[in-house]
Amino acid sequence: MHLIPEWPYLKRNESVVQPEAEERSQKSQLSSRKSKKEVEVWIGMTVEELARAMEKDIDYIYESLMNTAVDIDSLEADSHLDEVWIKEVIKMAGMKLKWSKLKQEKVRENKDAVKRPQADPALLTPRFPVVTIMGHVDHGKTTLLDKLRKTQVAAMEAGGITQHIGAFLVSLPSGEKITFLDTPGHAAFSAMRARGAQVTDIVILVVAADDGVMKQTVESIQHAKDAQVSSSALFLTLSLSVPIVLAINKCDKPEADPEKVKKELLAYDVVCEDYGGDVQAVHVSALTGDNMMALAEATVALAEMLELKADPTGPVEGTVIESFTDKGRGPVTTAIIQRGTLRKGSILVAGKSWAKVRLMFDENGKTINEAYPSMPVGIVGWRDLPSAGDEILEVESEPRARQVVDWRKYEQEQEKNKESLKLIEEKRKEHQEAHRKAREKYGTLHWKERSLIKYKEKKQQQPLKLKERVERESNVLPIIIKGDVDGSVEALLDIMDTYDASHECELELVHFGVGDISENDVNLAETFHGVIYGFNVNAANVIQQSAAKKGVKIKLHKIIYRLIEDLQEELSSRLPCNVEEHVIGEASILATFSITEGKKKVPVAGCRVQKGQLEKQKKFKLIRNGHVLWKGSLISLKHHKDDISVSKTGMDCGLSLDEEKIEFKVGDDIVCYEEKEVVAKTSWDPGF
Ligand SMILES: Nc1nc2c(ncn2[C@@H]2O[C@H](COP(=O)(O)OP(=O)(O)OP(=O)(O)O)[C@@H](O)[C@H]2O)c(=O)[nH]1
Numbered sequence: 250m251h252l253i254p255e256w257p258y259l260k261r262n263e264s265v266v267q268p269e270a271e272e273r274s275q276k277s278q279l280s281s282r283k284s285k286k287e288v289e290v291w292i293g294m295t296v297e298e299l300a301r302a303m304e305k306d307i308d309y310i311y312e313s314l315m316n317t318a319v320d321i322d323s324l325e326a327d328s329h330l331d332e333v334w335i336k337e338v339i340k341m342a343g344m345k346l347k348w349s350k351l352k353q354e355k356v357r358e359n360k361d362a363v364k365r366p367q368a369d370p371a372l373l374t375p376r377f378p379v380v381t382i383m384g385h386v387d388h389g390k391t392t393l394l395d396k397l398r399k400t401q402v403a404a405m406e407a408g409g410i411t412q413h414i415g416a417f418l419v420s421l422p423s424g425e426k427i428t429f430l431d432t433p434g435h436a437a438f439s440a441m442r443a444r445g446a447q448v449t450d451i452v453i454l455v456v457a458a459d460d461g462v463m464k465q466t467v468e469s470i471q472h473a474k475d476a477q478v479s480s481s482a483l484f485l486t487l488s489l490s491v492p493i494v495l496a497i498n499k500c501d502k503p504e505a506d507p508e509k510v511k512k513e514l515l516a517y518d519v520v521c522e523d524y525g526g527d528v529q530a531v532h533v534s535a536l537t538g539d540n541m542m543a544l545a546e547a548t549v550a551l552a553e554m555l556e557l558k559a560d561p562t563g564p565v566e567g568t569v570i571e572s573f574t575d576k577g578r579g580p581v582t583t584a585i586i587q588r589g590t591l592r593k594g595s596i597l598v599a600g601k602s603w604a605k606v607r608l609m610f611d612e613n614g615k616t617i618n619e620a621y622p623s624m625p626v627g628i629v630g631w632r633d634l635p636s637a638g639d640e641i642l643e644v645e646s647e648p649r650a651r652q653v654v655d656w657r658k659y660e661q662e663q664e665k666n667k668e669s670l671k672l673i674e675e676k677r678k679e680h681q682e683a684h685r686k687a688r689e690k691y692g693t694l695h696w697k698e699r700s701l702i703k704y705k706e707k708k709q710q711q712p713l714k715l716k717e718r719v720e721r722e723s724n725v726l727p728i729i730i731k732g733d734v735d736g737s738v739e740a741l742l743d744i745m746d747t748y749d750a751s752h753e754c755e756l757e758l759v760h761f762g763v764g765d766i767s768e769n770d771v772n773l774a775e776t777f778h779g780v781i782y783g784f785n786v787n788a789a790n791v792i793q794q795s796a797a798k799k800g801v802k803i804k805l806h807k808i809i810y811r812l813i814e815d816l817q818e819e820l821s822s823r824l825p826c827n828v829e830e831h832v833i834g835e836a837s838i839l840a841t842f843s844i845t846e847g848k849k850k851v852p853v854a855g856c857r858v859q860k861g862q863l864e865k866q867k868k869f870k871l872i873r874n875g876h877v878l879w880k881g882s883l884i885s886l887k888h889h890k891d892d893i894s895v896s897k898t899g900m901d902c903g904l905s906l907d908e909e910k911i912e913f914k915v916g917d918d919i920v921c922y923e924e925k926e927v928v929a930k931t932s933w934d935p936g937f
Pocket residue numbers: 384385386387388389390391392393498499500501502533534535536537
């Protein structure tokens with residue numbers, strides 16, 4: 250690797266790979282090491298950051314990496330450099346590297362809590378099914394759930410008040426139990442699936458017998474097919490869909506046609522038992538409660554076939570079904586327990602929240618002390634509100650819960666950082682593409698030469714000399730750009746490139762370069778009536794005084810977008826003002842007649858002022874059916890026979906216009922207005 254000797258920005262003593270260096274005595278090597286400049290670096294630093302840390306310009310970094318494996322063409326100021334290249338550049342510059350403690354990213358140890366491995370089959374005990382009811386709008390999901398819930402309430406002591414906790418348990422006379430989720434079907438299902446959580450063992454698909462298979466029926470089937478089964482008996486075949494029980498509803502209606510429903514479902518691979526498949530179909534009426542028990546039994550029968558089992562021992566695992574904030578209790582969640590047994594005092598984590606369980610209750614609001622797998626339970630004690638679908642895991646202690654939440658927040662932060670890096674990378678690629686196109690046009694010329702060619706091309710397109718144009722037209726802004734380093738001038742020129750002829754004021758680059766503002770810059774600006782923009786450069790007092798004398802504006806900035814804002818303002822100030830009309834008064838024409846003045850007949854409009862006032866000295870327009878027929882001044886404004894200067898709301902007046910050919914019509918409108926100049930704003934927005 251070597252540096253190009255003629256590179257102008259590389260001072261001799263900055264070159265590292267000096268063959269003589271090896272021949273130096275140990276003593277001199279030691280002393281040179283001591284005097285080496287120390288550069289603070291960190292992983293992921295950008296080209297620009299490295300240049301700044303080394304007190305060099307960006308081109309220095311490019312040149313240093315020129316003959317390495319780095320793809321220079323795709324390297325931008327904000328490109329992140331690999332650790333190896335950071336080291337290489339520092340080494341080549343003969344500088345010493347120091348890893349920054351603050352910015353160096355330490356790889357944090359993963360402190361997340363995770364589910365336990367599959368339970369030993371010997372520990373598994375039977376559990377009851379968790380069921381979701383799905384189907385098309387108005388096919389009777391809510392009525393069905395209500396009926397099922399009431400069966401339960403009736404089975405309990407009369408007058409029991411049910412509480413909506415997103416799920417409820419139904420006990421059948423046979424002693425079997427079913428947990429129904431009563432969260433809005435699709436939304437809850439999708440939220441849980443999006444988080445990879447699956448709590449449903451069975452879907453009851455409700456189809457109205459008088460309506461048949463509809464759009465959301467098909468979507469529900471798709472949801473059931475896409476979902477994964479949480480059933481322990483089926484855990485080896487995770488790709489299996491959630492089994493369906495078909496509830497053909499509204500069978501009490503005379504127009505009900507259950508057979509049509511079954512036939513229609515064949516097209517979606519839902520094959521009922523009558524058709525040789527394994528889907529049980531139950532004809533029900535959610536309204537009358539007919540066959541409710543048969544539906545529950547069909548569900549239990551399917552659950553038995555699924556051999557649903559869970560491990561009720563060890564730390565709890567579950568899923569958040571719903572979460573809400575209760576005025577008195579704070580954040581509350583409803584959960585379905587899937588493993589272990591939840592007890593008061595357990596420490597849980599879910600999403601980025603944790604809880605020490607203070608209170609547990611069932612759907613009847615009754616405090617419970619334990620919740621087993623498949624049981625819906627309300628949990629109080631959360632620090633923040635977890636989301637539906639979040640996985641609940643029990644951890645050993647509060648400090649451990651805090652650690653998990655901390656880690657998850659950190660991980661989310663990292664994700665966000667990655668996303669912004671991705672965005673930066675996309676921007677870099679866009680720039681790279683623009684550069685590639687420019688290179689196709691200009692070959693491998695240095696950017697300075699490219700800018701000069703572009704500058705000359707532009708000049709050729711505009712044959713009139715700039716000076717003459719500036720003198721003739723006020724909407725031309727000649728500018729001179731000075732920057733501290735090549736990189737900043739190039740960046741500014743790139744931004745100027747986004748300015749095109751479609752913008753109302755012409756932007757003319759008269760001169761650009763690196764370094765402080767000079768007398769020459771001031772002279773050029775004076776000649777062309779231009780403005781000097783300096784980025785990270787100075788203008789000595791004498792220069793400032795000379796500029797002031799010559800009426801030349803020097804604008805110095807240290808932040809690039811401030812410079813652009815300033816330039817936008819300057820461009821705006823060169824634009825002609827916009828003229829806006831302000832209405833002073835409106836009148837409608839009630840009668841038309843003419844008067845004789847000398848030999849001439851002058852048409853007169855008899856008006857009533859409806860709004861504001863008419864002022865004789867202001868401008869007027871005549872409007873018919875929304876179209877402006879005339880704009881101009883009045884030659885007379887009268888009240889009866891008297892000349893007046895103002896006619897106010899509600900007053901009648903007669904007026905004649907400075908255009909005699911106009912014929913007034915009853916119903917026309919007269920508008921009195923004035924014109925106001927409004928400062929225009931440039932439409933150029935380079936996106937800062
Ligand atoms: N005749 C008859 N009407 C029913 C039956 N089940 C529900 N309905 C009526 O059908 C209408 C819709 O019932 P819902 O239970 O609100 O239907 P849904 O599927 O929950 O509707 P969304 O919540 O909008 O998706 C209501 O007017 C019910 O009274 C039934 O078995 N027979």
